[in-house]
Amino acid sequence: MVERRSLWGTLLPHLVLMAGVAVVAFPVYLAVVGSTHESAVIANGQMPLYPGGEAIDTYYRTLVIGPSRSTREPVAGMLLNSFLMAMIIAVGKIAISILSAYAVVYFRFPLRMAAFWTIFVTLMLPVEVRIYPTYKIVADLGLLDSMAGLTLPLIASATATLLFRQFFMTVPDELVEASKIDGAGPFRFFKDTLLPLSRTNMAALFVILFIYGWNQYLWPLLITTRDDMQTIVIGIKKMIVTSDALTEWQIVMATAVLAMLPPVLVVIGMQKLFVRGLVETEK
Amino acid sequence: MASVTLTDVRKVYHGGVEAVRGVSFEVADGSFCVLVGPSGCGKSTLLRMIAGLETISGGTVRIGERVVNAIEPADRDIAMVFQNYALYPHMSVYDNMAYGLRNRGTPKAEIDARVREAARILDVEPYLDRRPKALSGGQRQRVAMGRAIVRKPQVFLFDEPLSNLDAKLRVQMRVEIKRLQRSLGVTSIYVTHDQVEAMTLSDQLVVMNAGQVEQIGTPTELYRRPATRFVAGFLGSPAMNFIPAVLRDDGAVSVGERRVAVSAGAGGGRAGLPVELGIRPEDLRVAASAPGTLPLEIEFVEELGATQLIHGRIDGVAATVQVATGAAPTEGTLALAVEPAATHLFEPESGRRL
Numbered sequence: 001m002v003e004r005r006s007l008w009g010t011l012l013p014h015l016v017l018m019a020g021v022a023v024v025a026f027p028v029y030l031a032v033v034g035s036t037h038e039s040a041v042i043a044n045g046q047m048p049l050y051p052g053g054e055a056i057d058t059y060y061r062t063l064v065i066g067p068s069r070s071t072r073e074p075v076a077g078m079l080l081n082s083f084l085m086a087m088i089i090a091v092g093k094i095a096i097s098i099l100s101a102y103a104v105v106y107f108r109f110p111l112r113m114a115a116f117w118t119i120f121v122t123l124m125l126p127v128e129v130r131i132y133p134t135y136k137i138v139a140d141l142g143l144l145d146s147m148a149g150l151t152l153p154l155i156a157s158a159t160a161t162l163l164f165r166q167f168f169m170t171v172p173d174e175l176v177e178a179s180k181i182d183g184a185g186p187f188r189f190f191k192d193t194l195l196p197l198s199r200t201n202m203a204a205l206f207v208i209l210f211i212y213g214w215n216q217y218l219w220p221l222l223i224t225t226r227d228d229m230q231t232i233v234i235g236i237k238k239m240i241v242t243s244d245a246l247t248e249w250q251i252v253m254a255t256a257v258l259a260m261l262p263p264v265l266v267v268i269g270m271q272k273l274f275v276r277g278l279v280e281t282e283k
Numbered sequence: 284m285a286s287v288t289l290t291d292v293r294k295v296y297h298g299g300v301e302a303v304r305g306v307s308f309e310v311a312d313g314s315f316c317v318l319v320g321p322s323g324c325g326k327s328t329l330l331r332m333i334a335g336l337e338t339i340s341g342g343t344v345r346i347g348e349r350v351v352n353a354i355e356p357a358d359r360d361i362a363m364v365f366q367n368y369a370l371y372p373h374m375s376v377y378d379n380m381a382y383g384l385r386n387r388g389t390p391k392a393e394i395d396a397r398v399r400e401a402a403r404i405l406d407v408e409p410y411l412d413r414r415p416k417a418l419s420g421g422q423r424q425r426v427a428m429g430r431a432i433v434r435k436p437q438v439f440l441f442d443e444p445l446s447n448l449d450a451k452l453r454v455q456m457r458v459e460i461k462r463l464q465r466s467l468g469v470t471s472i473y474v475t476h477d478q479v480e481a482m483t484l485s486d487q488l489v490v491m492n493a494g495q496v497e498q499i500g501t502p503t504e505l506y507r508r509p510a511t512r513f514v515a516g517f518l519g520s521p522a523m524n525f526i527p528a529v530l531r532d533d534g535a536v537s538v539g540e541r542r543v544a545v546s547a548g549a550g551g552g553r554a555g556l557p558v559e560l561g562i563r564p565e566d567l568r569v570a571a572s573a574p575g576t577l578p579l580e581i582e583f584v585e586e587l588g589a590t591q592l593i594h595g596r597i598d599g600v601a602a603t604v605q606v607a608t609g610a611a612p613t614e615g616t617l618a619l620a621v622e623p624a625a626t627h628l629f630e631p632e633s634g635r636r637l
Contacts, residue, residue, distance in 0.1 A: 181357060
């Protein structure tokens with residue numbers, strides 16, 4: 001659609017966009033600025049709009065020492081926990097769902113469709129809905145305060161299974177047949193043909209699932225009690241002291257900034273594959 | 284090299300649909316056999332059973348001396364070329380051809396030699412590093428054939444390999460397939476619905492209809508002496524004309540009031556039997572109006588360049604005549620004569636040749 005626009009017609013959409021960007025970016029900017037001032041400055045209610053000079057000190061304390069009172073844990077450990085959790089969830093979800101989709105699409109076994117619909121129905125049962133039974137099982141298995149307890153209940157994924165199933169169904173049957181004639185059994189076909197073809201889909205899913213895992217709040221809150229098992233999203237919340245103690249806002253802000261970084265890096269790093277996975281089918 | 288022998292092969296799908304109903308024939312070692320028929324006649328199913336991609340419900344398939352019913356496709360010593368090429372999109376042309384050999388544990392040096400040899404034969408050497416996506420339809424077809432050649436199989440199976448190509452390329456690739464098959468001398472079974480492909484490629488032509496074999500023979504045999512009305516109508520372009528007639532006892536038939544002489548001995552002694560008189564468009568000659576000729580009321584004319592197809596009606600039945608361009612008027616009524624030897628008579632009920 002090519003139209004000749006007046007100056008006003010060009011300007012107005014840009015103004016709207018800029019306003020939108022400001023709404024999104026300003027709080028982030030504020031967090032960055034806040035993390036560079038002394039705690040007293042923010043506590044006095046004089047939130048400045050320009051960066052201060054305490055950045056190095058704040059980030060060092062946040063990462064290595066931790067805030068003095070509330071959680072006592074350095075944020076580096078939380079970052080590691082969050083990273084591990086998000087990675088295990090993303091990779092685990094992809095691995096399990098690609099295998100189950102492979103089974104459902106390419107093998108004829110009794111109750112195949114029943115299995116598929118059972119997986120499908122779990123879409124209606126996210127962790128929040130089944131939180132009590134899930135907690136009970138994890139507790140009975142002795143997985144509280146462990147990485148396994150943190151990730152396992154979140155790994156099964158109907159969405160990803162569905163996505164891979166839809167993709168597999170578009171792969172021409174002749175490829176399977178050609179593989180059979182070429183002497184590739186089910187495993188070889190999966191490894192040599194299906195996996196490389198699913199590369200972009202996996203990348204797109206990885207981005208989505210990594211962020212899903214990183215942002216988990218409710219489940220880690222229930223399952224972790226030890227400070228050294230905390231994830232960063234929970235850590236932020238715990239740093240904000242509501243009683244009469246002083247909240248170290250500059251450290252809260254620094255933690256918030258640090259918590260934003262990994263998802264942003266994942267998105268930036270995998271952007272190209274991500275977009276290709278969503279729009280392109282390489283067959 | 285090996286022959287392929289089918290004995291009473293059947294395919295019954297779940298729910299009782301019979302796709303192939305007892306097919307038997309033998310493809311001689313090194314010969315080119317074409318399975319032809321309309322869509323849904325079971326020819327592809329039959330090919331896939333030979334390949335091992337479909338289970339065999341009854342009968343036996345033999346490659347050489349070996350019954351292969353229960354043998355995996357990869358161990359049947361066959362190679363298949365698919366309609367949509369079925370190249371692995373994420374592999375280079377080289378890897379596409381080498382994949383089957385690698386799975387078999389062929390030594391690297393030999394794989395390399397075979398792939399390069401096939402690429403040379405098929406003229407795809409410059410594209411070995413490319414992905415299939417970057418190739419044209421014809422080139423992809425060559426790669427698909429290359430993948431079959433490098434295996435050095437006993438039997439080549441082709442499943443409508445040319446139907447995704449444009450008309451010009453199809454003719455060109457047809458010739459190449461024939462030449463390749465001749466030079467390699469590998470037994471080949473080729474499925475198509477295109478009767479021109481079938482006629483030109485085959486040493487042995489198998490016409491199938493509704494899961495059964497209608498007729499087997501050389502292309503010329505089938506063209507000259509079709510055993511059924513179906514084969515007669517299926518082979519040849521434009522298709523044969525069928526005119527209702529009645530048998531007489533003097534070596535002729537009546538078409539309306541007219542007496543048309545037919546090939547000697549056909550259906551003798553059964554005067555009064557209604558039959559279908561089959562005449563190929565190229566066997567009809569324009570003649571002076573005489574008692575033994577058939578009148579064609581011209582409807583329209585198709586120009587083919589060297590020849591013309593004149594479409595019209597004989598006694599209300601649609602008919603076509605092929606004549607040299609300019610050899611006949613293109614309006615009014617034509618009187619058509621036919622050699623008795625060029626006529627075919629079929630029973631209307633069974634469709635069998637008389």
